[in-house]
Amino acid sequence: MSYLSRNEIREMxxxxxxxxxxxxxxxxxxxxxPLVLKCRRxxxxxxxxxxxxxxxxxxESTDFVDxxxxxxxxxxxxxxxxxxxxxxxxxxxxxxxxxTKGIVRVDLYFSKSAYQLSxxxxxxxxxxxxxxxxxTECGIFFKNAxxxxxxxxxxxxxxxxITEYSYETIVK
Numbered sequence: 001m002s003y004l005s006r007n008e009i010r011e012m013x014x015x016x017x018x019x020x021x022x023x024x025x026x027x028x029x030x031x032x033x034p035l036v037l038k039c040r041r042x043x044x045x046x047x048x049x050x051x052x053x054x055x056x057x058x059x060e061s062t063d064f065v066d067x068x069x070x071x072x073x074x075x076x077x078x079x080x081x082x083x084x085x086x087x088x089x090x091x092x093x094x095x096x097x098x099x100t101k102g103i104v105r106v107d108l109y110f111s112k113s114a115y116q117l118s119x120x121x122x123x124x125x126x127x128x129x130x131x132x133x134x135x136t137e138c139g140i141f142f143k144n145a146x147x148x149x150x151x152x153x154x155x156x157x158x159x160x161x162i163t164e165y166s167y168e169t170i171v172k
Contacts, residue, residue, distance in 0.1 A: 005167045006076055008138050009104065013074065013130050014054065020126040021051060028125070035122050039068040039114055052123070067155040070110050070123060078102040084168070095170035104131065104142070104163050109156040124159050131163040140167040 025032040038047035050069055055061055057075040065071065084097040106127050110120045124147045131145040145163035152158060 005100070005138060005140055005169070009076060009140055009165065010056065010074065012140075013104070013106075016130040017054070017126065018051070020129060025125070025129060032122055032125065035119065035126065037070060037114075037119060037123075039066065039111070066111075068111055068114050070108065070114070070119075070156075072109070072127070073107040075105045075107075076102060077105070095172035098169050098171065099166060100169065101164065101166045104165055106161045107150070108159045108161070109153075110158065112152070112155055112157060115157060120157065120159070124161065127161040128163075131161070131165075138167070140165055 021035050024034040036049055037052065039050055052069065053071045055071060055073045057073070078100050079102045081098055081100040084099050108120070108124060108127060110123075128145045128147055131142040142163050142165050145161060148160050148162060150158035150160055
């Protein structure tokens with residue numbers, strides 16, 4: 001059952017992230033407009049609009065990372081899973097309840113060649129808002145989403161958004 005919950009977390013993040021990029025946060029103080037990112041090209045070439053690529057944990061990508069674009073790396077880690085009910089419920093078809101707690105970490109890589117402080121801050125806030133005060137239809141609950149600055153690497157400035165999650169499963 002946990003693979004279904006983990007897939008739901010990925011799908012929820014992807015749909016909310018795309019929504020925030022397209023619509024912004026009009027109720028935020030101050031309001032944040034939709035984010036239009038343009039990759040930097042050579043002089044004389046048009047700067048094209050793009051959506052940051054999301055690289056998913058344990059999915060190998062052989063594509064070259066374009067250093068002129070921002071991108072994200074999404075990771076899930078289950079930390080603990082504990083039994084919440086006695087196993088006697090299995091005899092009556094109710095099942096044994098388990099609660100799993102973990103961490104979602106989304107690392108943001110901001111291209112140094114296309115870096116704009118406002119774009120980086122807005123992108124970080126959008127990723128954070130994917131998890132603020134949210135619970136899903138399947139009962140996955142997120143809390144304590146924070147933004148952390150990280151040391152830069154050779155081609156990118158970096159930040160991460162980290163949030164806790166929990167969900168329940170029933171083993172029948």
